[in-house]
Each structure stands twice: as structure tokens, then as C-alpha cells.
Amino acid sequence: MAKHFKDIFTTTQNALRDEPAQATAIFEAHTRQLAGLISEAAIRDFRLKVDEPPALGGTDKGPNPVELVLAALGACQEITYRLYADTLGLPLDGVSVKLAGRLDLRGFFAVDEGVRPGFRDIQATVTIDSPANADDIERLKATVDRHCPVLDILRNVTPVKTEVALLPHATKSAA
Secondary structure (H helix, E strand, O other): OHHHHHHHHHHHHHHHHHOHHHOOOOOOOEEEEEEOOEEEEEEOOEEEEEOOOHHHOOOOOOOOHHHHHHHHHHHHHHHHHHHHHHHHOOOOOEEEEEEEEEEOHHHHOOOOOOOOOOEEEEEEEEEEEOOOOHHHHHHHHHHHHHHOHHHHHHHOOOOOOOOOOOOOOOOOOOO
């Protein structure tokens, strides 16, 4: 399987060098509130329930949005470790990531306007199963940290533009 990933990586890398105008990819998700705090996220052909735990007013029907951010970071790290280990020719028998994010709820609940509503920090522990030496693993980590998209999104400001589209409602005329 490692050769397969390396081939995909190398083929894609070469194609992007030859046609840099083709390098932009757009990923999309659509969410809609179902009931209470439960939302459904539609991503390609996948559907995922999103909710809050009972302590935050939800019914615990799925992970909450900040947990999904942690999961996205962990999965992206694992994917990036796999691709770059294979590309660099380093043996990698397995990789897993354990994450914890500290969030001060005073920001979300508008208790203190000086407190951000997002994570204060995230701690990630990457566990690697590999016979490679420590120098090779450190080189792999540096490469992954440089190229992991979700890590980049979290470490750097990404411009986000939000707008509101109000659905028209029929007005009842006075009789």
C-alpha cells in the first residue's frame, strides 16, 4: 500500500508543478439545524449529526463543532504522516493522535467580552509505530507540521467571510 500512496503523491506533485493553475481545490460542507441544537452536516455523500452535550444544552446525538475541529486535526495529521512517510521512504506501521483543546466557556456565553470563544490552546500527542530512527521521525514530524492543511488552518489566520441570506416569509394581510 505504501507504494500506492507514494505513486499518487508523486504523480499529483508532478501534475501540479506542470499545471499550477489547476492547484486550487474547493471543499464544501452544508449544515442545517434539525431540532434544538442538533445539526446535520452534509459533506459529499456523507451525513453527520452534530450536537452539544447535555451540560451545554444539547442531547448528545453527535460530536459538537469544536470536537469536530479536534477530530479534523487528528485525522489530517495521520493522513499527512502516512503520505509523507511513504514518500520519504520511512517505515510507518501506524499513527494515532490524541487531542485536547482548552476552551473558556465565558467567551461563548458572553460572560466576559475579553475572552475568546474559541480554543485557548490545543495539545496533540502523535503516537508513531515505526522502526525508523529518532532523526528520521523528527524529520518526518517537521515535514508534516509544514504541510498538514488543518494544522495550517488552525495556526494561521484564514479569511472567513460570512453573510446572512434571509428567506422570504409570506406576510398575512389584515382582513
